[in-house]
Amino acid sequence: MPWLSTLIAVPVLGAVGVSLVKSDKLAKQLALAVSLVVLVLTGALAYLFEPASKERFQFAEVYEWIPRFGVHYGVGVDGIALVLIALSAVLVPIVILASWHDADGTGAAAPPKRSVKTYFALLLVLEAMMIGVFAATDVFLFYVFFEAMLIPMYFMIGSYGGAQRSYAAVKFLLYSLFGGLLMLVAVIALYVIADKGTFMFPELIGVIQDPTTQKWLFAGFFIAFAVKAPLWPFHTWLPDAAAQAPAGAAVLLVGVLDKVGTYGMLRFCLELFPDASKFFTPLVIVLAVVGIVYGAIVAIGQTDMKRLIAYTSISHFGFIALGVFAMTKDAGAGATLYMVNHGFSTGALFLVAGFLIYRRGSSQIADYGGVQKVAPLLAGTFLIAGLSGLSLPGLSTFVSEFMVLIGTFERYPVAAIIATSGVVLAAVYILWMYQRTMTGPSKEPAHVMPDLNWREIWVMGPLIAVIIAMGFFPKPVLDVINPAVDKTISSVHIEPFTPAVAEKKGAGQ
């Protein structure tokens, strides 16, 4: 069975169906059902996946698409791609459920009513693109998905967003296009210089040997990914886009779309251009560490909840990039796990913020206060989401952050120490936000700020359950990630880390 093609096709067909049905309500229900089907299929895929398999990409399908240029429709997954596809498949139904009324124009600060059906159809199209981009094993196909993802997201921000939606949407688009064009040039150059007559990723590994060429091509890919992720200083589009996007779209934008950037660094930059990656490592590490501290400090100074969450993500993307370029097993696996955990954690934060904004009609922190008194459940979920944002042990984000830091410390102790200061700053930005919005005397009477309803509980419940379960028992996910990361790291040909004591022991034997 062509699992991956099915996974991509189901949401696309679902989107068509959603846009054809008559009533808005039916459209929503159909969208939710389709996304749940995708989730079940992804579950089956994960179940059938064999982490220990010798095959690099499982469930692989390769068809010729443009034979003249060796462009293929090639899909397949390793552990890294699998967990990111799973992330998308879990988040989309949650986002659909959370966005139930976002396009209705009923919330306290909703934009004018727009087509409800279109919104949910766009969500499903986006899901197909997200699965496609992680599944692509053909570099050109990856590029096509990479760019095509922009379109549904652009419309979701530009049509369904907040007051500044147009500005934010264009900024998002221009930044992404700029990066995308650089990558297009690099993709074509890679094809021409490699001279293999194919865009298939596995066949392009280790082909480019010339150091200078590697550096140029690396730069093309890397800048596109650094804009996407985004890394400091390419980040300023994100706060605008995330703040203006409806909460559900912000979840997918920051939780999944941006991960394509860090995924691309791990998959393409490291493997296709190992020498250039090593050459640029000091630069990337500096950018990552600056981003961690800078993003956190700017987050502390924010007065808008959604912008604050966006800046925390910039800090977190710094951690992921650090983990990728530290090039140790622990850091690489940690970075991959971080991509997944950050999706759930930031997703939860954006969604709770969305619930607040739906009630009160403002994303300004100063407009809230004492919510805990009138809506304890809402405040409680906000706190748990926040605690996962500050990587509290027992929650999933801790495991990944710890692995990134300890893995980075193995090779770059100074960078790791500076990055670790992020744990203190994270406590400041999260708990200060919680203090300002949730504690103190309540500013709203209970009817303005009702507690979570059942739909919202069903949105937050699964997210929190995943965050806690993976906090105490990350092994199943890590067992999938580890072999894939090991392969990636070994292709860079870098001396693996050995502890000082073991080194001597090994030498003595």
Add this chain to the structure above:
Amino acid sequence: MEPAEIIQHSGGVIGVSWLMVALPLLGAAILLLFGRRTDRWGHLLGVAMSLGAFAVAVAAFVQLLGLPEAQRRQGVRLYEFIPGLADMGLLIDPLSISFALLITGVGSLIHIYSIGYMSHDPGRRRFFAYLNLFVAAMLLLVLADNYVVLFVGWEGVGLASYLLIGFWQFKPTAAAAAKKAFIVNRVGDFGLLIAIFTIWTTFGSVAFNELTGGAVDGAISSGDASQGTITAVGLLLLLGACGKSAQLPLQSWLLDAMEGPTPVSALIHAATMVTAGVYLVVRSGAFFEAAPTAQLVVTIVGVATLLAGAIIGCAKDDIKKGLAGSTMSQIGYMMLGAGLGPVGYAFAIAHLIAHGFFKANMFLGAGSVMHAMNDEVDMRKYGGLFSVMKVTAATFMIGYLAIIGFPLLSGYFTKDGIIETAMEHNQILGWLAVVGAGITGFYMSRMVFMTFFGKRRWADDAHPHESPSVMTVPLILLSIGSVFLGAFLILDNRLMRFLAPAVGLPEHLPGFHPFSVPGLTTLALVAVGVVYAWFRYGAAEVPRLAPRGSFLTTFARRDLYGDALNEALFMRPGQWLARFAVFFDNRGIDGLVNGLAAGIGGTSGRLRRIQTGYVRSYALSILFGAAVVVGALLYVGNM
């Protein structure tokens, strides 16, 4: 004697010792998940889970006592936590079981007391959920068999502490205090994390059984680890310990933490959590014993804090803050002991256990007084309470006599042990600890005289009464411990010999010298403190409003300007930095990009038009462009 090897557990209760963590965790989960439906019986479930954990701890302790010394360190591996890095595993040994008994024993008494204390609070069920969560996290901390799991418990107790300090979140002061406690603790955790990283990169393991004294010494002698690395590990661990245990320079959160309900102050901020730093130092003895510099710093921090806490305690009129200053100070003594090697460890842990009893005793006593006085905490509005609440007063005074080191009571034995051991290492530190004991005599007597004796200075609407027996019975039990525990643990070096398999045993066991010069001097100074306090606060009238006081009083009242210093050094520059960074990000980086875009676009007017007007056309043109590219490729491809 070196510590014993850790062996695979021999079954029995030790094999299911994870129940100690699981039971209270389950309690917390039930109470939080099922919410209001558990309001009626939630507190009972909380107590039952805590008592259940206590029963498991006692049974494990008995099992351990029945084993030969060499088998008294048993590892219980549960599952692979982070593959390749750390297992979820527990270590049952004399050190961890001592803590487990203290946490679950005193913890259960405080749970029971809270049934009465929180009976009128609408959030009582949530309170018990958090208490259970705390007990579970604290047990994970002390039972962990490696640094990563220890860290999970370490931050878990931080979370519980945060939740409980801010239990009355609607009070802005409580919310601020909770946040402060968490953030200051995170500064300490930063140190602990980097210590763990360094240990990992040096030894390739974070498990206690790989990090024995032999392993550390071996790494130094073979040149795998430099002396500097080991010292750094010690200092970083100490930073973590300072945060959790409110030692200088990370002490400032503890006084604010008194915003939490009083049972919380007794359990978390006196008896157990704040002593976790001492546990960490003792558990990491292998590193400290190989790093004399780090050990010296531990003792200096301990002495500085024991004096600072004592001085702060002298000037506080808020009974809970007075006790908090005292807690800081007593933990300073423990830290001093923990910096003195195996002999010191035993005295530090003995003092820790005894302190757990007498300080919890006094905090709960203070809670009983507050309960009677409409939550008044200002001792200047107490006075003469002895006659109206005899049980509370009597038990509080037993705790008081124990802490000042009244002969034959608990503190007398444990504190004296620390002072004597310190003398042998460093005369200056030893004598400073003696001075601290004298100050303790003064400020604790001041507290007792102001509260229970002298004229009644009550508010008009105060009608004090004795608390119900659900509160006084725990007080009585704790005061019994305050009387006898010290003698029991110290005489015959009982605790030292019990702990030996976990922390090692010195070659020469110390004897008990009740009439040594430091011992007698301590007693004399304490007596001076008591008498001076009597003249100032017992015999003389205590004004209802605090007098202005000297420069020194102000210094102490302001917590030695610790907060002012933090504000000047970190908070204000931090806020300024955050504001500047926001400005820089909006105007600097983003401004540059927007300006560049405007420049490329020709005029800023056009940019504005792009931003507001023709947005959709741009997106459509991209879509169109992409379609053209793909179409062209297909066309060319098929040619």
